[in-house]
Amino acid sequence: MIKVAPSILSANFVDLKPDIEVAQKGGADLLHIDVMDGQFVPNLSFGPGMVEAIRPITSMPLDCHLMIENPERFVTQFCQAGADIVGVHVESTPHIYRALEMIKQHGVKAEVVLNPGSPVSLIRDVLPIVDQVLIMTVNPGFGGQQFIPQMVAKIQQLNQLRQTGENDFSIEVDGGINDETVKAVAEAGADIAVAGSYVFNSDDPIAQIQKLKVETKA
Ligand code: DX5
Numbered sequence: 293m294i295k296v297a298p299s300i301l302s303a304n305f306v307d308l309k310p311d312i313e314v315a316q317k318g319g320a321d322l323l324h325i326d327v328m329d330g331q332f333v334p335n336l337s338f339g340p341g342m343v344e345a346i347r348p349i350t351s352m353p354l355d356c357h358l359m360i361e362n363p364e365r366f367v368t369q370f371c372q373a374g375a376d377i378v379g380v381h382v383e384s385t386p387h388i389y390r391a392l393e394m395i396k397q398h399g400v401k402a403e404v405v406l407n408p409g410s411p412v413s414l415i416r417d418v419l420p421i422v423d424q425v426l427i428m429t430v431n432p433g434f435g436g437q438q439f440i441p442q443m444v445a446k447i448q449q450l451n452q453l454r455q456t457g458e459n460d461f462s463i464e465v466d467g468g469i470n471d472e473t474v475k476a477v478a479e480a481g482a483d484i485a486v487a488g489s490y491v492f493n494s495d496d497p498i499a500q501i502q503k504l505k506v507e508t509k510a
């Protein structure tokens with residue numbers, strides 16, 4: 293059964309608390325927070341203040357996906373704000389190893405993120421130090437986009453690399469996840485699925501979270 297990380301990017305920005313509570317009640321395993329800087333991706337969203345504000349109102353681990361240029365400038369702030377996982381894009385800095393080490397030094401789980409156009413080979417040398425890999429299944433920047441089916445092969449490839457037993461990390465996927473696409477990613481080896489619009493653009497977010505889990509009950 294896949295773990296589900298609802299993304300607050302599709303929640304009600306005027307009143308986030310009920311959406312966060314409903315996600316937790318629905319059995320969400322993590323809360324996904326999308327951070328965008330208007331440079332690395334063509335959109336703006338939340339900063340560390342949002343993470344700090346959410347921290348006391350939920351016991352779900354906070355999964356912070358940084359879509360910002362040179363994320364090492366902000367890693368410390370997100371860790372101190374209460375993030376449990378911090379994800380940095382391999383494409384966003386020439387110093388990915390340093391950025392990941394900084395996250396770990398704060399006792400926070402370090403995640404490396406891959407854009408749809410980036411091959412798995414790009415992150416091979418950081419696999420020994422990461423807790424998690426996030427495979428983007430849409431181009432980052434917006435919720436509600438269509439799943440890119442070619443990404444399934446990439447999840448399989450990463451899963452095979454993991455099975456050599458050399459490195460131990462979780463695989464998360466993000467973008468276009470619904471009750472159909474979740475089956476393909478779970479079968480390919482994904483452990484965690486981010487879901488934004490599928491969960492929150494629905495009258496019954498709890499049922500949607502449950503459906504993602506039921507569909508992947510192996
Ligand atoms: C896109 C974000 C996603 C987004 C997913 O840049 O990283 O986390 O919220 O939204 P859906 O599930 O609607 O594709």
Ligand code: ZN
Pocket residue numbers: 299324325326357466486
């Ligand atoms: Zn995300």
